[in-house]
Amino acid sequence: VTIVDRGRIVASGTPQALAGGGERIEVRLQPDDLSAARRALEGAGFGVLQADDPVELWVEGAPDGSTVSRTLAAVGVLVRRLDAIEDLGGIDVLCTDKTGTLTVGTMGLSAATDGAGQPSAEVLRLAHLNAAFETGIDNPMDAAIVEAGQQAGLLTTGWIKVDEIPYDFARRRLTIVVASQADAARHLLVTKGAVAHVLDLCVLDAAARQPLDAFAREQGERGMRVLALATREIAAQSDYSVADERDLTFTGFLCFSDPPKADARRVLHALAERGVRVKMITRDNRHVAAHV
Secondary structure, eight states, X not given: OEEEETTEEEEXXXXXXXXXXXXXXXEEOOGGGHHHHHHHHHHTTEEEEEOSSTTEEEEEEEEOHHHHHHHHHTTTOXXXXXXXXXHHHTOSEEEEESTTTTBOOOOEEEEEEOTTSOBOHHHHHHXXXXXXXXXSSOOHHHHHHHHHHHHTTOOOTXXXXXXXXOOOTTTOEEEEEEEETTEEEEEXXXXXXXXXXXXXXXXXXXXXXXXXXXXXXXXXXXXXXXXEEXXXXXXXXXXOOGGGOOXXXXXXXXXXXXXXXXXXXXXXXXXXHTTOEXXXXXXXXXXHHHHO
């Protein structure tokens, strides 16, 4: 690198040598030369700071974040704050989410089963009604259920949506109330959600619940995300609330897969070699998290 001031070579050498191992080079220029000098130095990958004296530039001797940001941009990473690059270089613990970061982020319905883990067309039919009529938070699980239902030729024809008890992060479940066009005097509540939160509402004794919990745990240890499905048939009423989510009949399980990305192992290994520990943050249960 050569620094020229008004046709005179001020200094020449490698960035490290010029900067004395990382210290700043101080260059005094005429006011008319400042803009051109700044553009040239920044274009070479140097960081440029203007001092209070309007004719003085401080030049960092080594290429700074602007060089790194251009390198990252070439692989599709946009750096909006250059000093974040220095922060990134100093980390020793990286916290990351799971879905779509460590995994491919594409949810697929792998199985709709009864309580014994056997495939069940009835469970898929009820789950499809729930997901197809749901209008709250968009999520990949509902999309996977609807897609699986469509592939099985399922329709909502013959059913009318009566009400919806939306999903929330405290209850961790969603209920859709439907009525058959053939019997408007009876309503059917179809509830799906986190296994424990749904089973707590079902009419089950300890002996009946134990194998259900065990099945969900086994699926989680295989990396599957599992939802429980339950129903309740009651006389028609005008509206519904969370208080109506009770005395449910357990119907079955919905098992979803979201496999790790192909390069996840390589990236995690590279981070470990550089002394960076990775912590995964997820709303999935501990069994699914441990599998990933």
